[in-house]
Amino acid sequence: MEKESDSSASGRGALAEFKDAVTNLFDQVSSQVTSLIPDLGFGREFPNHELRVEDDGYRVWVELPGLQREEIDVSVSGRSLTVSGRRPRFEPPGGGRMLRSERPSGDFELNVRLPSDVDAVAVVAQMRDGVLDVRLPGSKAARGRSIDVEEGAETQHDEPGAHADA
């Protein structure tokens, strides 16, 4: 999967910015809603992610607001990280009428190609503020490496988020 953010220094294309500006002019909300521009996440992929090279391997963030850790499958195979799951479609509670529905839903699968091998057994993934945080130690760095105790994870402590198979 390609990163959407290579196009400009600001992380988004000028066109997307222009569309945002234009759409903002029409961001009118009322019970009798009038939307002149179709509500799509212009050019945005779901889920949005970032890969970063760190001293001891890679770090991948995947934006999955509203999902719990156990609702997301994380697997590593060779140099490929796969994050998949399903984001349920939002249904308004009893009698509610949708005026706008922009947030993505449905099945998703994100494949991230890693630049080099990682120690698949040591991969750890945790969820925080709607973002999946995956740590992938490099296979060399992982050799003879002691097990770090995670700090700052308030809730769900890291069950190993990934499996070597898959």
Added chain:
Amino acid sequence: MHRIDKDELREAQQSTATREEREARARRRRYVRPLVDIYSTGSEMVVLADLPGVQKGAVDVTVERDELVIEAKAADRAEQESTLPWGYYRRFRLKTAFDRERIAAALENGILRVTLPKAASEQTRKVSVD
């Protein structure tokens, strides 16, 4: 989380250039427009906004006259020069009358929920026929 302070009110009363400036500022900070779902019931309107990466306390929801503004900063992203959005900014024009004192907002697992109770005059009412 819902606040209306005097400065904001004063700012809202100024020209549209101020608004444009604020939006330009948001773009420079690599803020994006968050995606929302909006639904309405007889008594309230609810806005759900995806704000991944935002911690409690880093989101401002303001109502200035007829505008609802959502502004939020995603933790650590600006500092780390992340390619993900550094924050979120979006405003909505409210055409329906709401009970401003009871507007509420809550953030959970990267989703913001803003509940806008409709003013009594706007509520759907069922009239019984004798």
